[in-house]
Amino acid sequence: MDAQQIRQFNHNLLKWFYQKGRHLPWRETNNPYYIWISEVMLQQTQVNTVIPYFNQFISRFPTPDVLADAPEQEVLKCWEGLGYYSRARNLQSGVREVVEKYNGQLPDNKEELLSIHGIGPYTAAALLSMAFSQPEPAIDGNLMRVLSRVFLIDDDISKQKTRKKFEQLASELIAETDPSAFNQSLMDLGAMICRPKKTDCEQCPVNEFCLAYDEGAQLEYPVKSGKSKPRTLNYAVLLITDKQGRYLIEQRPEKGLLAGMWQFPMVALDEYEDQHQRASYIQTRYGANVIPVSEPFSYTHRFSHLIWNLSLLEGWQLDQIGLRERQKWVPFTELNNYPFPVAHQKVIEWIKKNRQNHT
DNA sequence: AAGACGGGGCG
DNA sequence: CGCCCAGTCTT
DSSP, X not given: OOHHHHHHHHXXXXXXXXXXXXXXGGGSXXXXXXXXXXXXXXXXXXXXXXXXXXXXXHHHSOSHHHHHHSOHHHHHHHHTTTOOTHHHHHHHHHHHHHHHHSTTOOOOSHHHHHHXXXXXXXXXXHHHHHTTOOXXXXXXXXXXXXXXXXXXXXXXXXXXXXXXXXXXXXXXXXXXXXXXXXXXXXXXXXXHTSOSSSOOGGGOTTGGGOHHHHHTOGGGOSBOOOOOOOEEEEEEEEXXXXXXXXXXEEEOOSSSTTTTOEEXXXXXXXXXXXXXXXXXXXXXXXXXXXXXXXXXXXXXXXXSXXXXXXXXXXXXXXXXXXXXXXXXXXXXXXXXXSOOOXXXXXXXXXXXXXXXXXX
């Protein structure tokens, strides 16, 4: 595109955005802290999922100071069900950094933003453009999908090098007048018109520039290498109660999958030769004999990179076994004070439905 | 350069 | 059931 075409491209795009762009809670504000929260929540997560979480989050943690001072467990509780929980932990540690090093004000330059844990190249650019009006293109999946179609770019977008290529291209396109609107318009275009499968090219404000549209090859773009298949793991989930009817729950490790979240004890089934060996392990570790729940309950929980097959066992702790680190006895009614991953919320639902005596 | 890291929506 | 989503961190 020459300079004239770039101007026209921008004009069409922004005009469409001002007329048809989405009105979203985090677009009602110029508060960099709120924009930051929204950008983190929106990583790999769709807008409609984020909206209620965003509203609740800023109401509970209205300023960086409040979030910095909050217990991590409360932050995770507000993130419960949103997934990628390290985002929440990184956001809080990032906010603490901002409170200490920058007096609670988000820095307005790329180097310092990138130094903050949880802020990568996308979020830094989004903040620079949307909170500080700087002409930084925010390279995300939407932008790469749109531009790969417009310019017929067939590089694999899961490669790092390709991201740099789009960064170069987009920085030539972005206008200084309203960089925030430039980035947001490409996001809205990607979400509303230039969608992955269901494209709506007739309504596209820049279809006259789109080489893929010209060739009818929209669905061939972007090019993305396939992901490996998820592994399957089999677990027993243990519903262990004590004399008072409280449930035994455990907090997961500080790192790795679902870090810091709570769950009912899980026993990896594939590590035992037979049921007897497994039962003896459970007896030793938890002081309980467990059997499948009366209405057998097995279910599958699917992550992007692995699959859990879970089956629910129940038992009563007869032998007193000392409570280990990160374990707790909790009455049913207090389970909702702890952040549980969705895989275990399904167990709580099961209890609600199948047991009378949860007072 | 690859994997790990969640959960929901949609055809 | 497979793909996708306003990515980042770790290895």
